[in-house]
Amino acid sequence: MTPLTLDEIYQKLSKHFGPQHWWPGDTPFEIMIGAVLTQNTNWGNVEKAINNLQAAGLLSFAAILNLPQDVLAEQIRPSGYYNMKANRLQNLLSKIEEEYGDLDCMLQQDLHSLREFLLSVKGIGPETADSIILYAAEKPIFVIDTYTHRILSHHELICPETDYNEMQELFMDSLPNETELFNEYHALLVMCGKNYCKKTKPKCAECPLS
DNA sequence: CCCCAGGCGTCCA
């Protein structure tokens, strides 16, 4: 049988799951912090870390930048890799301050220079960069993650060794260049991955794409 | 007890 098209996948997921209202964060700053904290980490653990920061009154650019790194690490402990992530967060914020002065200025840059800057920051890879661009800066770029790879691979739209950039081009070459669509599509792929296309015990029979 | 989660940098061939 012929593989699904990217458009058909979107239609099926959208019908099955409905609107996703992503990213789960209130402000661009909080979205950016969450994007770093969720690296290879369950979102539930990220929420615990963000709640710790919120409760301590530390969920701000200045607070996170200026906190002693070991104190920050302790606050974000539930998100895992906490020493590395404390370092990555402070490095990111200091680079933003150095390059742009503040977050709002960074978010107003054009997509290409923003992506180039983010990828130059140690600890920010393609997925984290693109998540910040799409969900915090609200500019049209398609975010790829392990779920995307697994779902495309499983439905034979790609071979397993396809890399990040190839998958991103696949989406962006065949879909209209719309922030809202890219936002919703990625959120739907994550929802589908979490519920049906898990690494172990996948529920393929119940998947809306099967 | 096991395995995994909305990655990334480093090292080594």
Add this chain to the structure above:
DNA sequence: TGGACGCATGGG
């Protein structure tokens, strides 16, 4: 360039 490995908590 690409595969292995470390980073680490909390949930199933």
